[in-house]
Amino acid sequence: MRLHDLSPAARQAAEMQAIRGEWEHAAFDQLLKELVTYATGMNNQLALLKRWMIAAIVVAVWCVIAGLKVIDNGEGAMGAAILVGGIAHLIVSVVFWRRPPKKALPKDALAMVQQLFRQVRQDLDAKVTVRVNVDLSGPTEAKRGERQELPARGFASRHQFVYADPWCQLRLQLRDGYTLTLRQLDQHVEVRRLKRKGTGYKTKTKYKKICRLTATIVPPGPVEWVGQPWVDPTWERLRVAKKKGLDVAVLDRWFVYKEKDAKPKQNPSGDEAVGMLYRLCSMRPVEAR
Amino acid sequence: MRCQWQTGLLVPQPCEGMAAGGCAHCGRSLCMEHTVMGPSGPACPSCANTQQGYEQNEETELEATRSSYYTQYGGAGYFSGRDRKSVEKETTEGYDEFET
Ligand SMILES: [Zn+2]
Ligand SMILES: [Zn+2]
Numbered sequence: 001m002r003l004h005d006l007s008p009a010a011r012q013a014a015e016m017q018a019i020r021g022e023w024e025h026a027a028f029d030q031l032l033k034e035l036v037t038y039a040t041g042m043n044n045q046l047a048l049l050k051r052w053m054i055a056a057i058v059v060a061v062w063c064v065i066a067g068l069k070v071i072d073n074g075e076g077a078m079g080a081a082i083l084v085g086g087i088a089h090l091i092v093s094v095v096f097w098r099r100p101p102k103k104a105l106p107k108d109a110l111a112m113v114q115q116l117f118r119q120v121r122q123d124l125d126a127k128v129t130v131r132v133n134v135d136l137s138g139p140t141e142a143k144r145g146e147r148q149e150l151p152a153r154g155f156a157s158r159h160q161f162v163y164a165d166p167w168c169q170l171r172l173q174l175r176d177g178y179t180l181t182l183r184q185l186d187q188h189v190e191v192r193r194l195k196r197k198g199t200g201y202k203t204k205t206k207y208k209k210i211c212r213l214t215a216t217i218v219p220p221g222p223v224e225w226v227g228q229p230w231v232d233p234t235w236e237r238l239r240v241a242k243k244k245g246l247d248v249a250v251l252d253r254w255f256v257y258k259e260k261d262a263k264p265k266q267n268p269s270g271d272e273a274v275g276m277l278y279r280l281c282s283m284r285p286v287e288a289r
Numbered sequence: 290m291r292c293q294w295q296t297g298l299l300v301p302q303p304c305e306g307m308a309a310g311g312c313a314h315c316g317r318s319l320c321m322e323h324t325v326m327g328p329s330g331p332a333c334p335s336c337a338n339t340q341q342g343y344e345q346n347e348e349t350e351l352e353a354t355r356s357s358y359y360t361q362y363g364g365a366g367y368f369s370g371r372d373r374k375s376v377e378k379e380t381t382e383g384y385d386e387f388e389t
Binding site for chain 2: 118119120122123174175176180271274275277278281
């Protein structure tokens with residue numbers, strides 16, 4: 001699916017790398033469906049391009065070796081042709097590689113929102129729109145924090161950058177009057193270690209993504225929370241906070257992804273998010289359920 | 290006769306559409322929308338998940354996730370009190386305003 005195959009709303013979201021505003025349920029469902037398809041297609045395309053690039057390098061190296069051998073055998077013209085052909089192939093590949101689809105959308109993050117919405121749609125008040133503020137641009141330079149020095153621990157130096165990306169905010173109105181919200185904050189941690197090597201330095205970078213999902217349930221009026229949901233003591237925290245005189249139950253859950261070569265792209269699944277909302281809903285007084 | 294299928298996950302409620310038939314396995318009456326056809330007669334989305342040879346649709350998928358939440362988090366929304374200590378009243382700090 002290409003950008004111009006998308007509906008105007010999906011196309012605008014893909015170009016802006018953001019979904020904002022109030023959405024009718026059917027329109028939001030359709031938008032997510034299109035964006036997930038588009039993002040998946042684009043990711044596959046990128047993977048294909050990468051494989052082609054590797055093949056191009058192999059072919060180019062082979063051509064250089066073969067070309068030199070042929071020249072050695074006295075067939076200068078043919079050898080030069082093979083040599084030039086291989087290098088040309090490499091250049092064309094590099095040019096293609098350097099202009100990938102410019103705005104790759106985060107497939108896993110979009111899939112979470114889609115999966116979540118599909119599972120709770122029947123529970124929503126059909127007359128109330130979904131309030132959305134989703135930023136799909138990922139950990140851009142603008143989101144990078146200050147450089148933080150870390151204890152050297154045997155290296156020449158260690159420092160890190162943290163990219164803070166509060167990319168997701170959703171507000172859903174249940175048909176029984178309770179309101180659910182879901183937020184996600186991603187923190188991309190980039191740790192750089194400098195090692196002395198000969199006269200210069202060698203840098204090694206490690207990447208970690210810490211996701212914090214926060215779900216809240218806001219009652220329609222004063223309420224006594226009764227249910228006692230199961231909470232994972234390591235990765236979750238449940239608390240009750242006051243907001244505009246109401247007791248709001250807040251459940252946080254943390255997820256950690258690590259990667260060696262690039263910022264991790266994984267995201268918690270929609271099931272995880274629904275599980276959190278489900279447990280918050282179990283705290284409602286019996287008559288509300 | 291009304292459809293006896295329950296829709297929704299967080300706010301379950303009966304469908305109450307006009308029943309057009311019943312589930313050949315559990316006997317509840319069903320509207321057209323909540324009837325899944327298969328080799329051993331019409332079935333509700335729940336029985337369509339457990340019986341062989343039924344095609345999956347959006348309603349059966351929803352039902353599958355719904356039952357996985359019930360199993361994972363223990364019972365129809367009620368939970369044991371063993372983690373009571375992890376609930377703490379916090380009224381002063383922590384909750385930032387969320388106005389999407
Ligand atoms: Zn049945
Ligand atoms: Zn029905």
